[in-house]
Amino acid sequence: MGPMGDMTEPRWLTDEEQHVWRAYLHATTLLEDHLDRQLQRDAGMPHVYYGLLVQLSQAPRRRLRMTELARSAKITRSRLSHAIARLEKNGWVRRENCPSDKRGQFAQLTDEGMEVLRRNAPGHVAAVRQAMFDRLSADQVEQLGAIMRVMAEGLEPADADADLPWLR
Amino acid sequence: MGPMGDMTEPRWLTDEEQHVWRAYLHATTLLEDHLDRQLQRDAGMPHVYYGLLVQLSQAPRRRLRMTELARSAKITRSRLSHAIARLEKNGWVRRENCPSDKRGQFAQLTDEGMEVLRRNAPGHVAAVRQAMFDRLSADQVEQLGAIMRVMAEGLEPADADADLPWLR
DNA sequence: GACTCATTCTTGAAAGTTGAACTATGTACG
DNA sequence: CGTACATAGTTCAACTTTCAAGAATGAGTC
Numbered sequence: 346m347g348p349m350g351d352m353t354e355p356r357w358l359t360d361e362e363q364h365v366w367r368a369y370l371h372a373t374t375l376l377e378d379h380l381d382r383q384l385q386r387d388a389g390m391p392h393v394y395y396g397l398l399v400q401l402s403q404a405p406r407r408r409l410r411m412t413e414l415a416r417s418a419k420i421t422r423s424r425l426s427h428a429i430a431r432l433e434k435n436g437w438v439r440r441e442n443c444p445s446d447k448r449g450q451f452a453q454l455t456d457e458g459m460e461v462l463r464r465n466a467p468g469h470v471a472a473v474r475q476a477m478f479d480r481l482s483a484d485q486v487e488q489l490g491a492i493m494r495v496m497a498e499g500l501e502p503a504d505a506d507a508d509l510p511w512l513r
Numbered sequence: 514m515g516p517m518g519d520m521t522e523p524r525w526l527t528d529e530e531q532h533v534w535r536a537y538l539h540a541t542t543l544l545e546d547h548l549d550r551q552l553q554r555d556a557g558m559p560h561v562y563y564g565l566l567v568q569l570s571q572a573p574r575r576r577l578r579m580t581e582l583a584r585s586a587k588i589t590r591s592r593l594s595h596a597i598a599r600l601e602k603n604g605w606v607r608r609e610n611c612p613s614d615k616r617g618q619f620a621q622l623t624d625e626g627m628e629v630l631r632r633n634a635p636g637h638v639a640a641v642r643q644a645m646f647d648r649l650s651a652d653q654v655e656q657l658g659a660i661m662r663v664m665a666e667g668l669e670p671a672d673a674d675a676d677l678p679w680l681r
Numbered sequence: 682g683a684c685t686c687a688t689t690c691t692t693g694a695a696a697g698t699t700g701a702a703c704t705a706t707g708t709a710c711g
Numbered sequence: 712c713g714t715a716c717a718t719a720g721t722t723c724a725a726c727t728t729t730c731a732a733g734a735a736t737g738a739g740t741c
Contacts, residue, residue: 356642376664487533
């Protein structure tokens with residue numbers, strides 16, 4: 346039995362917590378769906394793929410090692426492999442060998458990929474704005490940022506060194 | 514050109530907005546992944562499926578019309594059809610014809626499904642708590658609730674009557 | 682160098698999702 | 712009634728994601 350396994354009565358969610366949790370689930374799934382549809386329609390790819398192109402566009406020489414990209418996009422390497430294969434087929438990304446590590450690959454944004462990004466960025470930003478920033482007060486935006494940072498912190502896949510602190 | 518199509522310079526995100534947006538994406542994808550894995554491991558189903566069982570468990574007679582369930586779970590009827598087919602194969606849900614509307618189907622939670630829910634609720638709640646409620650202050654929980662409600666409101670698929678107000 | 686283990690990335694199959702097409706039934710209206 | 716259209720739910724094919732292997736290279740140790 347792990348740290349979660351003691352069978353004492355669990356602390357259920359309070360009513361308020363349940364409501365917040367529901368609201369969270371609804372808002373996040375609605376938004377993700379909304380962005381997926383918008384980008385699928387306009388750019389011909391799901392939101393995650395678009396995010397990959399964005400990350401590449403901001404990297405030096407518009408390229409990143411696969412593992413690096415996977416880490417910063419919070420997806421598995423496997424998923425990334427498939428995704429890059431698809432984006433490569435579209436001509437938006439190309440793979441390059443890494444000279445210093447023969448196992449390695451760079452994913453590099455092509456000019457065509459950059460162009461797709463240029464064409465679709467305004468619509469995408471508008472969608473994000475309309476769903477989030479145009480509806481929240483400045484205070485709320487700040488609060489949201491703080492809240493999301495705290496949550497992400499707790500969920501960050503633990504490094505070897507940060508792992509299981511309660512067992513050390 | 515639609516309301517989004519005028520080619521004036523789009524309002525890009527400010528630096529703070531970008532950071533908040535990034536944090537939002539990271540936190541939400543990490544959490545969704547985390548819950549998916551936890552439930553896949555412990556309960557043998559993804560988070561969305563678990564959510565369906567929860568909704569059924571809270572409905573009168575533990576059953577809901579397919580469309581109703583799809584609406585409240587924020588997923589398409591198509592996706593729901595597949596999901597219920599899978600859950601039915603597990604013996605956790607059964608389908609029932611609707612007597613008053615021969616097109617209609619109820620999805621009903623079986624006793625076995627209820628039992629799965631009982632067994633896994635503590636672990637699931639613990640995961641949610643650990644990721645969210647244990648890390649946020651009371652104020653933050655309240656703020657998050659308000660923020661998510663505002664966002665969900667803006668994304669709610671428009672009713673026929675609420676549709677396209679700017680065109681009326 | 683040879684052994685072992687770690688890391689990088691890919692692959693293949695199974696599972697899940699999507700959007701469009703389809704069946705069947707209900708509803709409105711002449 | 713009959714026509715037309717709306718709604719409920721399913722199905723199919725294409726696509727995406729997951730998980731478990733697998734191939735290749737790197738790094739540490741003797």
